[in-house]
Amino acid sequence: MSNFVFKTNSINNLESYYDAIVIGSGGAGLSAAIQAHELGLKVAILEKNNKLGGNTARASSGMNAAETNIQYQQGIIDSMTKFYQETLQGGGQLNDPDMLHFFVEHAPLAIAWLKDHNILLNELTITGGMTIKRTHRPASKEPIGNFLITNLLKEITKQHISVFNNAKVVELIHKDQDFAIKLENGQLISAKVVILATGGFGASKEIIKKYRPDLLSYKTTNQDGTTGDGLKLATKIGAQLIQMNFIQVHPTAQTDNKHTYLIGEAVRGEGAILINQAAARFVNELDTRKIVANAITNLHEDGAWLILDQEIRNHVKALEFYDAVGLVKTGQTISELANAISISPQALIKTIQRWNQAIAQNNDVDYHRTTGLERPIATAPYFAIHVHPAIHYTMGGIHIDQHARVLDISGNIIKGFYAAGEVTGGLHGNNRIGGNSITETIVFGREAAIQAAKYILSK
Secondary structure, three states, rough: OOOOOOOOOOOHHOEEEEEEEEOOOHHHHHHHHHHHHHOOOOEEOOOOOOOOOOHHHHOOOOOOOOHHHHHHHOOOOOOHHHHHHHHHOOOOOOOOOOHHHHHHHHHHHHHHHHOOOOOOOOOEEEOOOOOOOEEEEEOOOHHHHHHHHHHHHHHHHHHEEEEEEOOOOEEEEEEEEEEEEEOOOOOOEEEEEOOHHHOOOOOOOHHHHHHHHOOOOOOOOOOOOOHHHHHHHHHHHOEEEEEEOOOEEEEEEEOOOOOOOEEOHHHHHHEEEOOOOOOOOOOOOOOOHHHHHHHHHOOOOOOOEHHHHHHHHHOOOOOHHHHHHHOOEEEHHHHHHHHHHOOHHHHHHHHHHHHHHHHHOOOOOOOOOOOOOOOOOOOEEEEEEEEEEHHHHOOOOOEEEEOOOEEEEEOEEEEEEEHHHHHHOOOOOOOOOHHHHHHHHHHHHHHHHHHHHHHHHHH
């Protein structure tokens, strides 16, 4: 991926009219634009930031889907029903059932659609709240986010779709079933439809204070531009917001430095454990994010430590990045690692021996962990990463139906207005399962474009 450089367009080259304007350049926006273009629409992407990719570019674990050919090729027999039930349970049974059914049923189609565009996710891992390996990622095991954005942008280039960065939309004007899109510099663009894919509000202290003041002191894994702009644009033309108090705190973020880094769930999915200052495990590391984050907070200590070895590291390429930016402590022996993180060597040795025994017996009698049991912590060198919970994802947002159509405060469809990705609410309930957000961006990004094309053709 390393040598690919995407060239954006200057906003001075914006035309006055498009069939569809996509606002946002993360996974939802890029997939929506590609699908819209392939359905014959004249489309442009507007991105307020200089850098493209949004929060998607930071994703690390993978993309969930059930009953895929990749699973079958690896001897994994999954079911959409099980995927649905585990996501529903993980979300506190507060997920919109119609959206969730659509999401689960279209997830394998999204994997296939990416493959059709030479974006191959043919390796599997597992995330918290899941009992089966259904988290698809590249064979290279590199973080999914950068891989996905880079390859979607390659497709955008191939199809000559216009992308404009530094193009902040400040107002949507909905009139006579068409839209006028006003930019910060005063430019006005007309479009038959608008697809909002602007991401959540995890970096907005203003919105977090309004809905979850108890989280104001938490750091965030979100990129700085994740400030809820799309919510403001949508509500000004009558869109309804739902479940805005549902904000996910990710259990494993490295917050000790100026920048906060998400330590992806795949680290635990491939076998890492969490320990406290006494070098003891204290939770099923692959329970839902909400439960694991609360367990770390309830230690009332300075976070926790992720512990892993070289074999686990070999299965999570993101560890190379974490190490390169100074987040990883190393020891050639377990005792050396314990000394490096100022905990008892004897206690850490005992904890790892007990964990390895659980692996050998395939039975975690202490915390009943049933996934991420493929490999013991037994291959030198050994590694530790200091982690704290941090604001990661906002489950609430614009109310859409299962076809990505934006609803007004009375529950009616706002014609020609679509939204996809983290800017929307309803899919995840009160807790998002790791690996579901990437699936959401592709499934509902595509659906927004499909419905937009259908709407335009019906006019």
